[in-house]
Amino acid sequence: MSVETATVRRSASTGFAARTFATYGQEFIILACIVVLFVAVGLIAPRFISPTNLTTIFVGNAYIAVAAIGMSMVIISGHIDVSVGSLIGVLATISGTLAVSGYPVWFAWLAPVIVGMVVTSFIGVLVAYVRIPSIVVTLGMLSILKGGLISVTGGAWITNLPPDYLIAQFRLFGIPSPVWFMIALTALAAMFMRYTAFGRSIYAIGGNGEAARVAGIPVERTTVTIFAIHGLFAGIAAVLFATQLQVIQSTVPPNLELTVITASVVGGVSILGGTGTVVGSTLAAILFAAIGSSLIFLNVSAYWLRAVQGLLILATVLADMARRHRIG
Amino acid sequence: MTLSLRSFMRHEAVLGILLVLVLFVLAQQSDKFFTTANILNQGRLMTEIGLIALPMTFVIITGGIDLSVGSILGLCAILLGVFWQNLGLPLPAAMALAVCVGALAGLVNGLIITRFKVPPLIATLATLALYRGLAEGISQARSVRGYPEWFFVLGQGEVLGVPTQLWILIVFAIGAAAILGLTTFGRATYAVGANETAARFSGINVDRTKLLIYTASGLVSGIAAVIFVSRVSTTRSDMGTGVELDVITAVVLGGTSIFGGRGTIIGTVVGLILVQALKNGLALSGVKGDGTIVVIGVVLIFAILASNLFSRNGDG
Numbered sequence: 042m043s044v045e046t047a048t049v050r051r052s053a054s055t056g057f058a059a060r061t062f063a064t065y066g067q068e069f070i071i072l073a074c075i076v077v078l079f080v081a082v083g084l085i086a087p088r089f090i091s092p093t094n095l096t097t098i099f100v101g102n103a104y105i106a107v108a109a110i111g112m113s114m115v116i117i118s119g120h121i122d123v124s125v126g127s128l129i130g131v132l133a134t135i136s137g138t139l140a141v142s143g144y145p146v147w148f149a150w151l152a153p154v155i156v157g158m159v160v161t162s163f164i165g166v167l168v169a170y171v172r173i174p175s176i177v178v179t180l181g182m183l184s185i186l187k188g189g190l191i192s193v194t195g196g197a198w199i200t201n202l203p204p205d206y207l208i209a210q211f212r213l214f215g216i217p218s219p220v221w222f223m224i225a226l227t228a229l230a231a232m233f234m235r236y237t238a239f240g241r242s243i244y245a246i247g248g249n250g251e252a253a254r255v256a257g258i259p260v261e262r263t264t265v266t267i268f269a270i271h272g273l274f275a276g277i278a279a280v281l282f283a284t285q286l287q288v289i290q291s292t293v294p295p296n297l298e299l300t301v302i303t304a305s306v307v308g309g310v311s312i313l314g315g316t317g318t319v320v321g322s323t324l325a326a327i328l329f330a331a332i333g334s335s336l337i338f339l340n341v342s343a344y345w346l347r348a349v350q351g352l353l354i355l356a357t358v359l360a361d362m363a364r365r366h367r368i369g
Numbered sequence: 370m371t372l373s374l375r376s377f378m379r380h381e382a383v384l385g386i387l388l389v390l391v392l393f394v395l396a397q398q399s400d401k402f403f404t405t406a407n408i409l410n411q412g413r414l415m416t417e418i419g420l421i422a423l424p425m426t427f428v429i430i431t432g433g434i435d436l437s438v439g440s441i442l443g444l445c446a447i448l449l450g451v452f453w454q455n456l457g458l459p460l461p462a463a464m465a466l467a468v469c470v471g472a473l474a475g476l477v478n479g480l481i482i483t484r485f486k487v488p489p490l491i492a493t494l495a496t497l498a499l500y501r502g503l504a505e506g507i508s509q510a511r512s513v514r515g516y517p518e519w520f521f522v523l524g525q526g527e528v529l530g531v532p533t534q535l536w537i538l539i540v541f542a543i544g545a546a547a548i549l550g551l552t553t554f555g556r557a558t559y560a561v562g563a564n565e566t567a568a569r570f571s572g573i574n575v576d577r578t579k580l581l582i583y584t585a586s587g588l589v590s591g592i593a594a595v596i597f598v599s600r601v602s603t604t605r606s607d608m609g610t611g612v613e614l615d616v617i618t619a620v621v622l623g624g625t626s627i628f629g630g631r632g633t634i635i636g637t638v639v640g641l642i643l644v645q646a647l648k649n650g651l652a653l654s655g656v657k658g659d660g661t662i663v664v665i666g667v668v669l670i671f672a673i674l675a676s677n678l679f680s681r682n683g684d685g
Contacts, residue, residue: 121490173673174627176434176490177617181670184614188662299498306491345506351499355481358495362485 067309102330103219111274126297132279154276165268248315395650432629442609445594450513475587524599562629
């Protein structure tokens with residue numbers, strides 16, 4: 042918070058462009074990376090920028106961007122959730138099971154969102170009121186959800202999903218619905234965080250919890266609410282994930298929590314809390330999906346994807362720390 | 370100090386009673402549970418986690434955490450196979466090199482944490498992805514098999530009727546307990562965790578202490594990798610996935626405070642035995658492997674919950 046404000050103030054006299062860049066520097070860098078990547082890989086392998094591949098990239102990864110919105114809020118408030126991947130796996134399975142069991146489609150969409158909010162609110166209560174560090178609570182939750190899911194379902198495939206349930210395959214003006222969800226939710230969340238008192242209090246808690254308390258912010262209640270909102274986004278992400286194909290495998294998508302956290306952190310959400318935007322995390326999710334896809338088009342083995350992911354987080358984190366030391 | 374020591378003894382006492390209770394209940398469930406063969410076999414199975422839990426106790430006492438241990442284990446296991454089979458090195462040299470890589474991986478963690486002041490949670494979350502990614506990229510999902518017979522002594526053999534690796538675990542545990550309890554380095558570890566600034570002002574080289582501890586964590590993960598490969602006779606890049614959870618559960622269950630400054634090796638060993646007894650007992654009672662993961666998650670959360678309540682009572 043303080044770093045961001047200081048940067049903005051210093052460049053206030055140097056015009057709108059410079060000011061915008063100072064606030065959204067990380068976002069512009071990622072946007073530039075995305076453009077460069079698409080142009081460069083597109084020149085080498087033109088099929089990379091074909092509508093089919095672009096659709097694959099966006100439809101297959103929009104749910105990561107959606108989950109990263111909630112994760113960004115959690116990290117900005119100074120916490121973390123390593124169980125989000127397992128949670129999305131569980132919620133997707135619940136949603137799919139309801140859909141094939143003959144429940145109304147709207148119920149199959151709504152139930153995972155509500156269950157998601159209940160689970161993350163519970164995490165929030167343990168973190169805020171019982172004061173267990175979020176990493177421990179969510180590590181425990183990770184194994185509870187993951188183990189619970191596999192022992193109940195045995196990793197079976199859910200098939201015969203009703204066609205009107207597959208919301209991720211709907212199109213509006215020719216553009217797949219996950220892209221609309223991603224854009225709309227990012228815009229909503231960005232405005233919510235920038236212009237509402239609650240949004241500002243997320244930054245305040247992450248910047249300095251004690252100061253936020255003294256300033257009259259109910260830290261515990263706000264923290265629980267942040268986790269609940271995170272569950273809301275995880276629920277929507279789970280529905281998008283569940284409906285993108287004709288089948289759902291009732292297991293936990295491997296490394297999903299890491300991909301979501303990567304998107305948040307690479308998108309400029311400071312690991313120390315207090316700064317970052319959801320626009321950045323959505324752009325980072327797109328960048329990461331594009332990198333994954335380009336590895337295939339450049340004939341690089343997909344087995345290197347995680348190493349690239351790790352290097353990306355590490356590089357961003359180190360850059361973040363270096364910038365902090367220079368400014369502070 | 371006396372206050373926290375008293376509340377800590379209370380935690381260990383509670384843990385001890387819990388362990389006896391669990392053992393008693395599990396023994397009722399299955400008559401296979403309390404046989405020598407089963408107990409020794411459990412010792413074999415818990416060695417890798419037990420070894421990594423020792424330096425993890427130091428890490429958590431300093432107020433840090435190391436989530437990358439499972440990935441380091443996977444990376445070292447893959448490199449052991451690659452050094453031996455693809456580069457044609459003699460197996461002992463490959464083993465030594467793999468352990469060195471583990472130490473190097475730990476050193477990198479330590480440097481990121483001390484030089485760049487990156488919070489350990491995020492630093493090791495990043496290297497968790499990086500090291501596992503390297504393991505996957507190097508192995509390309511190929512496994513290495515066909516190790517010579519003598520190599521299996523480490524993970525499948527016995528010395529004086531006790532599994533070889535259990536001896537290694539016992540020696541390491543005694544060594545770790547001595548270092549933590551009796552040396553200035555051990556005192557420095559507690560001091561760093563209790564109050565880093567105060568430790569710095571009282572002349573402790575905080576960065577060097579942390580660097581050594583994270584390097585040791587990587588080194589021991591490398592040793593655990595060699596034992597793991599020897600035990601299961603094969604090398605795969607997904608080895609050690611999720612080990613960090615078991616390790617952290619054992620350490621935290623053993624009374625080490627996740628906020629730093631408190632903890633003992635004895636506690637970790639008791640926590641370790643408790644986790645393994647639960648796993649084994651549940652498996653013998655017919656609970657499937659994935660069900661036991663749920664129990665470990667629940668136990669982890671409740672252990673911290675109880676520990677928080679105790680320390681609150683201790684402070685009041």
